[in-house]
Amino acid sequence: MPTINIDGKDFHAETGETILEAARRNGFWIPTLCHHPALSEQASCRLCLVELDRGGWSQMVTSCCYPIRRDIKVRINSEAAVSARRGVMELLLARCPESPELRELARKMNVEGTPYPKVTEAQRNCVLCGLCVRVCAERIGRSAIGFAGRGVNRSVAAPFRMPSKDCIGCGACAAVCPVGTIKLRIHETEIEVSPFKSRMAIRRCSACGAPMSGEPHMKQLEEKTPAAKEYVGLCPDCRRKKSAAAFVPVGSKPVVPR
Amino acid sequence: MSGSGAVTGGGKDIVGEILDRYGRQKGMLIPMMQDLQKERGYLPREDLVDLAERLGVPLSQVYHVATFYASFSLAPRGRHNITLCVGTVCYLKGAGAIADAIRKEFEVQPGGTSPDHMFTFSPVNCVGACALAPVMVVDDKYYGGMTVETALKTLRDIAAGTPADNKAAG
Numbered sequence: 001m002p003t004i005n006i007d008g009k010d011f012h013a014e015t016g017e018t019i020l021e022a023a024r025r026n027g028f029w030i031p032t033l034c035h036h037p038a039l040s041e042q043a044s045c046r047l048c049l050v051e052l053d054r055g056g057w058s059q060m061v062t063s064c065c066y067p068i069r070r071d072i073k074v075r076i077n078s079e080a081a082v083s084a085r086r087g088v089m090e091l092l093l094a095r096c097p098e099s100p101e102l103r104e105l106a107r108k109m110n111v112e113g114t115p116y117p118k119v120t121e122a123q124r125n126c127v128l129c130g131l132c133v134r135v136c137a138e139r140i141g142r143s144a145i146g147f148a149g150r151g152v153n154r155s156v157a158a159p160f161r162m163p164s165k166d167c168i169g170c171g172a173c174a175a176v177c178p179v180g181t182i183k184l185r186i187h188e189t190e191i192e193v194s195p196f197k198s199r200m201a202i203r204r205c206s207a208c209g210a211p212m213s214g215e216p217h218m219k220q221l222e223e224k225t226p227a228a229k230e231y232v233g234l235c236p237d238c239r240r241k242k243s244a245a246a247f248v249p250v251g252s253k254p255v256v257p258r
Numbered sequence: 259m260s261g262s263g264a265v266t267g268g269g270k271d272i273v274g275e276i277l278d279r280y281g282r283q284k285g286m287l288i289p290m291m292q293d294l295q296k297e298r299g300y301l302p303r304e305d306l307v308d309l310a311e312r313l314g315v316p317l318s319q320v321y322h323v324a325t326f327y328a329s330f331s332l333a334p335r336g337r338h339n340i341t342l343c344v345g346t347v348c349y350l351k352g353a354g355a356i357a358d359a360i361r362k363e364f365e366v367q368p369g370g371t372s373p374d375h376m377f378t379f380s381p382v383n384c385v386g387a388c389a390l391a392p393v394m395v396v397d398d399k400y401y402g403g404m405t406v407e408t409a410l411k412t413l414r415d416i417a418a419g420t421p422a423d424n425k426a427a428g
Contacts, residue, residue, distance in 0.1 A: 137316070146318030148325040159321040160303060160332075166317065 005073040019063035034129035041065035051075040090114040099179040132173035167198035169214020205235035300331045336378040341395040345384035348392040
C-alpha cells in the first residue's frame with residue numbers, strides 16, 4: 001500500500017487511486033470543475049493542479065487523473081500550486097464572467113477577479129469541461145452533443161448546430177454543467193435543452209401533473225424498467241405517496257406526520 | 259434514414275462503397291471522410307448523417323472530426339482550389355497584391371468560394387517553397403515566381419479549361 005505525503009503529512013493510499021481521491025478522503029480541499037465521480041476523467045479544466053515532488057524538482061500535475069502507484073509526495077497548498085490554480089481560475093473567469101457557480105468557486109479560492117479581457121459572445125459561458133459531452137455518451141448512451149471546432153473556436157454543440165435527433169431530453173447535461181450554462185426550459189407542452197435547441201414533448205406526472213422530463217426519455221425509462229412501469233410515470237413525490245400507501249394496512253387510519 | 263444520402267450521388271451509393279473500401283471499421287472514420295470529400299468536393303450533411311448511421315458512430319463524433327480538421331469542408335467548394343502563400347518571403351515579393359487582385363477579379367473572400375463556384379481561395383502561411391516566391395498552388399500544382407498579371411492569367415486559363423504549363427517545373 002503506497003503512502004502519499006500531502007503538505008508534509010503521511011497518509012495511506014490505495015494503489016491506483018488518484019491524488020484527488022486520496023486528498024479528499026483525508027479532508028483536503030482541491031477545486032475541480034471537469035471531475036465527476038460517475039464519469040471518466042478528461043483533465044480539461046486544469047483547476048485541480050497540485051505540485052508533485054520529483055526529488056530536487058517539482059512538477060504540476062492534474063490531481064484528478066494522477067494515479068498513485070508508489071510512495072509520492074505532493075503539495076496542495078504550496079505557493080506554486082496555489083498560484084498555478086489561481087492563474088487557471090482567472091482564465092476561466094474571463095471565459096465565464098456571468099456564472100454565479102464559477103464566481104462562488106473563485107471566491108472559495110480567494111480569487112476576486114480576472115485581469116484578462118472577456119472573451120467574445122460565441123465562446124462565452126462555457127469552460128469546455130466536457131462533462132455534458134461525457135455524461136451524454138457514457139451514462140445516457142446517446143452522444144447527442146459533442147465538441148466542435150478547434151483551438152479558440154472549440155465549443156460544445158449538437159451536430160451542425162441544429163437540434164439533435166439523438167437528444168431524448170433527459171437533462172443530464174444540464175444537471176452536470178458546473179457553470180450553469182446548460183438549462184432545461186419548461187414550456188407549456190414542450191421541454192427545451194438550451195442552448196442546444198432540442199425541443200420535445202414534455203411528460204407530466206400521471207397523478208399530479210408536475211412537469212417531469214422529455215417524452216423520449218420517459219419512453220426509454222419505461223423500456224428499461226418494465227417491472228416498475230407504474231412508478232416511472234410518477235413524479236418523485238407521487239412515487240413516495242404510492243409506495244407509502246402500499247404499507248398502510250387496509251382500513252387503518254392514515255398517520256399524519258407532525 | 260439509412261441510405262437516404264445514397265440517392266444524391268446520381269444513383270451511386272458512394273457512402274456504401276467507401277464503407278466497404280475500409281471494411282466498415284470505425285477506426286477508419288477519417289480516411290472514409292477524406293474519400294467522401296474527394297468524391298463530393300466537400301462533406302455534404304446528408305452523407306455524413308448516412309455515414310454515421312451505417313458505421314455506428316455517433317453523428318456528434320463525426321461532426322467533431324469534420325470541424326476539427328481544416329482540410330475538411332462542410333460547405334461546397336469551388337471546382338478549383340487556389341492556395342496562395344502569404345508567408346514572409348512570398349509576402350515581401352508581392353503576394354499581398356496578388357491576393358487583392360484574386361479577390362477582386364473572382365469576387366472571392368479568403369477562405370471562401372467564388373459566386374460561380376469556380377474557385378475556392380485559401381491564403382496560407384507557408385507552403386515550404388520559398389525559392390519559388392511568390393508561389394500559388396492550384397489543385398496541387400505549383401506556380402512559382404508569380405506576379406499579379408501571371409497569377410490572374412493562370413487562373414483565367416484554368417477557368418477557361420486550358421491550364422498553363424507548370425511554371426515551377428524543374
